[in-house]
Amino acid sequence: xxxxxxxxxxxxxxxxxxxxxxxxxxxxxxxxxxxxxxxxxxxxxxxxxxxxxxxxxxxxxxxxxxxxxxxxxxxxxxxxxxxxxxxxxxxxxxxxxxxxxxxxxxxxxxxxxxxxxxxxxxxxxxxxxxxxxxxxxxxxxxxxxxxxxxxxxxxxxxxxxxxxxxxxxxxxxxxxxxxxxxxxxxxxxxxxxxxxxxxxxxxxxxxxxxxxxxxxxxxxxxxxxxxxxxxxxxxxxxxxxxxxxxxxxxxxxxxxxxxxxxxxxxxxxxxxxxxxxxxxxxxxxxxxxxxxxxxxxxxxxxxxxxxxxxxxxxxxxxxxxxxxxxxxxxxxxxxxxxxxxxxxxxxxxxxxxxxxxxxxxxxxxxxxxxxxxxxxxxxxxxxxxxxxxxxxxxxxxxxxxxxxxxxxxxxxxxxxxxxxxxxxxxxxxxxxxxxxxxxxxxxxxxxxxxxxxxxxxxxxxxxxxxxxxxxxxxxxxxxxxxxxxxxxxxxxxxxxxxxxxxxxxxxxxxxxxxxxxxxxxxxxxxxxxxxxxxxxxxxxxxxxxxxxxxxxxxxxxxxxxxxxxxxxxxxxxxxxxxxxxxxxxxxxxxxxxxxxxxxxxxxxxxxxxx
Amino acid sequence: xxxxxxxxxxxxxxxxxxxxxxxxxxxxxxxxxxxxxxxxxxxxxxxxxxxxxxxxxxxxxxxxxxxxxxxxxxxxxxxxxxxxxxxxxxxxxxxxxxxxxxxxxxxxxxxxxxxxxxxxxxxxxxxxxxxxxxxxxxxxxxxxxxxxxxxxxxxxxxxxxxxxxxxxxxxxxxxxxxxxxxxxxxxxxxxxxxxxxxxxxxxxxxxxxxxxxxxxxxxxxxxxxxxxxxxxxxxxxxxxxxxxxxxxxxxxxxxxxxxxxxxxxxxxxxxxxxxxxxxxxxxxxxx
Numbered sequence: 017x018x019x020x021x022x023x024x025x026x027x028x029x030x031x032x033x034x035x036x037x038x039x040x041x042x043x044x045x046x047x048x049x050x051x052x053x054x055x056x057x058x059x060x061x062x063x064x065x066x067x068x069x070x071x072x073x074x075x076x077x078x079x080x081x082x083x084x085x086x087x088x089x090x091x092x093x094x095x096x097x098x099x100x101x102x103x104x105x106x107x108x109x110x111x112x113x114x115x116x117x118x119x120x121x122x123x124x125x126x127x128x129x130x131x132x133x134x135x136x137x138x139x140x141x142x143x144x145x146x147x148x149x150x151x152x153x154x155x156x157x158x159x160x161x162x163x164x165x166x167x168x169x170x171x172x173x174x175x176x177x178x179x180x181x182x183x184x185x186x187x188x189x190x191x192x193x194x195x196x197x198x199x200x201x202x203x204x205x206x207x208x209x210x211x212x213x214x215x216x217x218x219x220x221x222x223x224x225x226x227x228x229x230x231x232x233x234x235x236x237x238x239x240x241x242x243x244x245x246x247x248x249x250x251x252x253x254x255x256x257x258x259x260x261x262x263x264x265x266x267x268x269x270x271x272x273x274x275x276x277x278x279x280x281x282x283x284x285x286x287x288x289x290x291x292x293x294x295x296x297x298x299x300x301x302x303x304x305x306x307x308x309x310x311x312x313x314x315x316x317x318x319x320x321x322x323x324x325x326x327x328x329x330x331x332x333x334x335x336x337x338x339x340x341x342x343x344x345x346x347x348x349x350x351x352x353x354x355x356x357x358x359x360x361x362x363x364x365x366x367x368x369x370x371x372x373x374x375x376x377x378x379x380x381x382x383x384x385x386x387x388x389x390x391x392x393x394x395x396x397x398x399x400x401x402x403x404x405x406x407x408x409x410x411x412x413x414x415x416x417x418x419x420x421x422x423x424x425x426x427x428x429x430x431x432x433x434x435x436x437x438x439x440x441x442x443x444x445x446x447x448x449x450x451x452x453x454x455x456x457x458x459x460x461x462x463x464x465x466x467x468x469x470x471x472x473x474x475x476x477x478x479x480x481x482x483x484x485x486x487x488x489x490x491x492x493x494x495x496x497x498x499x500x501x502x503x504x505x506x507x508x509x510x511x512x513x514x515x516x517x518x519x520x521x522x523x524x525x526x527x528x529x530x531x532x533x534x535x536x537x538x539x540x541x542x543x544x545x546x547x548x549x550x551x552x553x554x555x556x557x558x559x560x561x562x563x564x565x566x567x568x569x570x571x572x573x574x575x576x577x578x579x580x581x582x583x584x585x586x587x588x589x590x591x592x593x594x595x596x597x598x599x600x601x602x603x604x605x606x607x608x609x610x611x612x613x614x615x616x617x618x619x620x621x622x623x624x625x626x
Numbered sequence: 627x628x629x630x631x632x633x634x635x636x637x638x639x640x641x642x643x644x645x646x647x648x649x650x651x652x653x654x655x656x657x658x659x660x661x662x663x664x665x666x667x668x669x670x671x672x673x674x675x676x677x678x679x680x681x682x683x684x685x686x687x688x689x690x691x692x693x694x695x696x697x698x699x700x701x702x703x704x705x706x707x708x709x710x711x712x713x714x715x716x717x718x719x720x721x722x723x724x725x726x727x728x729x730x731x732x733x734x735x736x737x738x739x740x741x742x743x744x745x746x747x748x749x750x751x752x753x754x755x756x757x758x759x760x761x762x763x764x765x766x767x768x769x770x771x772x773x774x775x776x777x778x779x780x781x782x783x784x785x786x787x788x789x790x791x792x793x794x795x796x797x798x799x800x801x802x803x804x805x806x807x808x809x810x811x812x813x814x815x816x817x818x819x820x821x822x823x824x825x826x827x828x829x830x831x832x833x834x835x836x837x838x839x840x841x842x843x844x845x846x847x848x849x850x851x852x853x854x855x856x857x858x859x860x861x862x863x864x865x866x867x868x869x870x871x872x873x874x875x876x877x878x879x880x881x882x883x884x885x886x887x888x889x890x891x892x893x894x895x896x897x898x899x900x901x902x903x904x905x906x907x908x909x910x911x912x913x
Contacts, residue, residue, distance in 0.1 A: 134747030191752065217754040245754060350758060374759075400759060402749050432749060459749045490750075516748065541747075 063092055071096035098122060103561050105143055105167065106586065109610040110151035122161035122186070123152070129564050129604055130514075131539060132166055133191060136566055136602065138590060140617045144168045144194075146176070147615075153180040161186035161212075168192065174199030178206035185237075186212040193219030197227045197248065204230035211264075212240035225250030225273065231258055238262040242269040244293045244324060249273035260285040269293025272326050276301055276309060283312035291321035297328035297351075306335065314338040323347035330357040340364035347372045349398050355380035362388040370394040375411045375432060382415030386422025394428035395419060402432070402459065413440035420447035427485075428453040435466040436493060441475035451483040455490035461517035461542070464494040471495055477502035480510075490514040500524035504531025512537040525549035529556050539564040547574030550603070554578065557585050562606035570600045572623075578605065579623035586612055587623040801894060807835045807871070807902035818894050824886050828873060835902060875900045 070093050073079050083093040099122040100113060113120075127143025129136075145167045152159050159181050169192045177184065184207050189195075197220065203213065204227055228243070228250040238258070243250070250273060259265060265286050274282070274295030283289075301309065319339045328351045343365050348358070349372040358373065358381040368389040373381065375397050385392065397411055413436045420426060426448040436458050445451060456475075464471055472493035480486060480503050487509055491499060495518035503510065504527035511534050519525065525545040528535070529552055537560065546569030557563055557578075572589065579587040590602040612622040751759075806813040814834050821827040873885040877896040885893070885900070 131747065133752045134750050135753060136747045191754075217752060219754070245758075349755075398751065398755065398759075399749065402751055402756070402759075432751075457749055461745065461748065514750075516750070 063088070063095075066092040067096040071098075074099075076101045095119065099161075100124070102126065104606055104608075105145075105148070106610065106613050107561070107606060107608045110148045110155075112609060114151055114155035118155075120156050121159060122163075123148075123156075123159065124163040124165075125167060126165040127167035127192075129539070129562065130166070130537075131541065131564055131566065136541065138617065138619050141590075141620060142168070142613065142615050142617065144170075144173075144615065146170065146173045149173055149176050149180070157181065158183050160184060163188040163190075164192050165190045166192065168194040169199070170194050171196055171199035171202065175202035175206075178202045183209055185209050186214075186240075188212065188214040188216075189218055190214075190216045191218060196221035197223045197225070197246070200243075201227035201230045204228065205232070208232075208235065209237055210235075211237050212267075213238070214240055214242040215246065216242060217245050220246065222246050222248045224248050228258065229254040233257075233261075236261045236263065239264045240267040241265065242267065242293065244269040244271050246271045247273075252278050256281055256285060265289065267291040267321075269323060270295045272296045276332070277305055280305070280309045280312045283309075283316060287312075287315040288318055289316055290318050291345075292316070292319055292323070293347075294322070294324035295326070297325045297332060299329055299331045301332075306332070310335050310338065317342070319343065321345040321347075323350075325351045327351075328353070330354075330360070333357065333361050336361070337364050341367065343368055345370040349374055349396065352376050352400060353381070354378070355384065359384035359388070365389065366391070368392055370428075372396040372398070374398055374400040376400045377411075379411055379415035379418065382411060383418040386418045386420070389423060391425060392419070392423035393425050395423070395426060396428075396430040397432055398430075399432040399459065410434050413437050416440070417443055420444040424448055425450070427451050430455040430457075432457045432459055434459050435463070436472065436475065437465045437467050438470065438472060438474040438478070439465075439467075441472075442478040445479050445482040449482050450485060451479065452485050453488040454479050454483065454486060455488065455514070456492055457490065458493040461492075462494045463492075471498070473498040473502070477506075480506035484509065486510055488512040491518055492516060493518075496520045497524040497527070500527045504528050507532055509534055511535060513539070515540045515543055517542045519543045519545060522546055522549035522552070526552040529553040536561045538562075540566070540568060542567040544569055546570055547577075550574050551578060551581075554581055557582065557605055558607045560607070562604065564602075564604050565600075566602040568603075570603055571598050572600050573598070575600045575603055575623050583624075584608065588616065589621045589623060590619055591621070803875075803897055803899050805831060805834070805900040805902065808904045808907065810835065816900070818897065823890055824893075828885075831873065831900070831902065870905055871902045872905050873900065874903050 066088065070079075070082060070089070073082060073093075076099075079093055079097060083090045094116050095118065097117050098119060100117055100120050101124045102108060102113070103126050105125050105127045125145065125148065127145075128141060131137060132141065143166060145164060153176070157180070160183050162177065162184075163186070167189075169189060174195055177187070179202075187203060187207075187210070195218075200213075200215065203210065225246070225248040231238075231254070235258075239262070241258075241262075250271070252274065255270070255274070256278075259268065259282050266289060268282065268286060268289055269291070270279070270282070270293060272295055276295070276297060276299075279294055283292075313335060316339055320342055322336070322339070322343055322345070325348060328348075330353070340361070341364060344367055346365060346368055352374060353361075353376060355378045358377040362368070362384050366388065369391050371385060371389065371392060371394070373385075373396070377384075377397075382397070385395065395416075397415070399410065411431070411433050413433065416429070416431055416433070417440050420443065424447060427450045429451065430453075433456075436456065441456070445454075458472070465475075472491075473496055475493070476489070476491050476495070476499045479489065484506075486507055489503070489507065489510055489512070491514070497520045500519060501524075503513070507513075508531075510532045513528060513532070513535065515538075522545055525540070525543070526549055528538070529549075535556070539562075541564075543565075545565065550565065550570050551574060553563070575587050575589055579585065584607060586604075586606055586608045588604045589600045590604070592601040595601050612624060616622055801818040802815045803818060804813050805816050816827070816830060816834070818827065821830065874882050875885050875893070875897045876882050876899050878898055879896075882901070888896075
């Protein structure tokens with residue numbers, strides 16, 4: 017839908033992503049100007065109306081666009097924004113955020129570069145949330161929601177959060193580190209209005225499960241509880257009581273310490289769950305207990321998401337059959353299933369839209385996916401044993417091809433495999449041209465098409481040519497500059513590109529920087545791209561969120577030049593021990609209105625081009 | 627500073643740890659011959675510890691240099707491909723390639739089906755997931771091979787009348803055990819149930835460890851020593867007692883025995899893992 021704004025006798029037409037009632041602002045009213053010659057108002061709409069209208073906009077992109085129309089609209093948007101999304105915590109400071117947006121209830125904050133997930137970023141790199149909390153405590157005391165990704169969060173910060181924000185409702189920590197279960201205890205103890213506690217895949221020091229018992233007895237507001245990735249035992253009694261009294265609980269993902277026997281008791285307390293993460297699924301029940309579990313599952317009519325299933329074996333999977341028909345998201349990525357076992361299960365899941373599995377299911381398992389899940393939109397296949405000495409498990413190109421024939425709506429794939437061919441990828445995207453996220457990881461770096469011995473250039477060429485909606489791409493295998501030429505030429509909607517062990521020369525990276533107009537995040541490791549490539553993106557980096565280059569050919573001089581030419585970019589270099597002085601081992605470049613950061617540790621050099 | 631370099635095939639990843647762990651002398655000599663700017667170096671190498679650095683541009687593909695592995699580099703398993711094409715696990719071969727200084731060609735890269743596990747942060751799986759997988763895999767494997775029977779019985783008792791034959795009768799068609807060879811860091815796995823007798827097992831192991839099925843490219847690079855290996859006679863060396871190596875196994879009591887003494891069925895039911903031992907070290911193993 018379009019918003020048409022008449023302003024100063026010119027039109028601005030904005031495309032928005034939101035359904036929006038079209039309205040027109042009357043342009044500068046000449047009558048008004050005559051009557052009120054000092055009026056600086058360009059629009060007769062009262063601010064309140066404008067704000068009310070703009071408050072209907074949700075997407076940050078829409079809001080950014082709207083705020084650029086004119087000053088009035090900028091102000092109105094600022095006053096009506098309640099959720100702020102900050103993709104790079106160093107691109108802006110908390111003070112600047114608070115100055116612009118006076119009424120924020122919900123913050124999403126992302127910190128470290130994504131490659132920190134793979135241990136490529138030094139531990140003390142930064143992204144500490146505490147300075148943000150300190151500012152928020154003053155400026156946004158009524159903050160309700162905080163979602164953090166790859167931030168450093170200490171127990172002190174969690175306690176600070178728990179104590180200083182009386183309305184706090186939602187805490188989501190994904191891939192964060194620096195805290196322990198003590199911090200969770202503080203949250204449980206003090207956050208009286210908490211509705212969501214979602215702790216996922218964090219580097220958490222798991223001291224004890226006692227934190228769960230810290231929820232007060234009169235606490236009943238919880239709707240989402242996810243502690244699946246914690247290891248220590250929680251007091252089951254406390255958990256059961258918590259689940260019983262939180263009548264609005266919709267999402268419950270427990271950890272391995274919760275046995276099947278206990279799971280049954282939880283299900284009985286909370287049959288209205290929509291998302292369930294089981295604990296251990298070890299087959300250790302008596303016949304009667306098994307029957308009770310089956311009954312309990314039968315009562316859960318609303319379950320659409322299932323995960324956990326640790327140590328599940330074929331033996332007990334049938335207990336899930338009652339809920340399978342309504343499942344839309346099944347996460348089996350911690351379950352070692354074989355192909356036949358998966359097939360039996362999937363026959364029960366015709367409505368599946370998202371599936372995560374381990375590659376133990378093999379190509380045969382994936383054939384079953386293709387046969388049984390026509391509505392599938394997302395598939396992720398993780399390697400069960402990425403460092404396997406002998407390839408006894410795993411999936412090949414055949415598996416994904418089979419899926420593509422059966423699941424034409426597939427638009428998100430993350431696929432770890434040990435062999436792939438250009439022809440297979442071409443077939444896959446021909447069957448499924450709607451890919452928005454194509455992440456292929458051929459696990460051996462630089463491996464060519466195993467049938468033709470050619471580079472995998474044509475595979476990714478096919479992907480970018482066919483999948484015009486592609487937003488995210490991860491490439492792998494033996495790749496020359498040709499891959500990047502294709503990407504630059506065709507991937508016009510690409511926003512995120514991940515490259516490893518690929519390319520032949522600077523030209524590769526240049527093609528991407530020149531051609532991918534919507535590129536926001538570029539992360540590169542172990543590629544022969546040097547200063548020429550780095551500097552070719554000089555004018556591009558300000559329109560991107562960030563660039564990461566590690567183990568490439570970039571030198572300190574190249575980085576200094578970049579920093580000098582582009583003062584609004586932060587150019588940070590991390591040096592490895594014992595590396596050449598002139599080499600820039602790891603480079604992280606990002607736009608920022610907050611200037612160079614002041615909390616960089618010694619191993620991070622901020623270049624200022626001086 | 628840059629470590630040495632190595633090239634070719636899956637041998638790349640495999641050789642790396644072999645060479646660096648065992649042949650520090652070799653590595654350091656390679657250090658000093660590290661390439662200058664623009665010089666073509668060996669083909670596929672794998673960045674270890676993130677210290678890889680490319681010198682010069684132009685040549686296709688990655689030229690990477692490895693540091694000498696230290697304890698902190700976590701020298702755990704390195705994968706070797708088992709699929710159709712090449713494997714080259716002998717340290718001799720890797721040394722041969724290292725000294726040869728060949729350019730990487732598409733073919734030699736084609737040989738690389740092994741997974742590079744020694745590369746930091748590769749494959750790109752969150753460490754969180756990695757920990758969980760490793761721990762589960764361990765327990766999974768242990769269960770499969772040593773307590774399968776125990777578990778079946780336990781389950782039978784517990785589930786009572788319920789028909790649990792789905793697990794019991796499901797044919798376990800593979801019985802993988804680890805095989806390590808003295809002098810080789812990289813272990814393999816072999817499916818004992820794919821063999822019905824000692825002869826085929828020995829043949830398979832010889833193919834895995836003592837010979838490579840490398841293509842012509844590799845023979846180009848081989849030293850005379852290596853060539854001998856390729857030309858070696860194809861009859862069983864491991865069982866004949868006449869070669870440099872002898873095949874042994876650890877049984878469920880933890881004792882190391884010579885393979886071939888007991889009937890095959892008895893062997894498969896008690897074997898936990900295999901080891902190709904140097905004959906010189908195999909003294910004391912009762913025959």
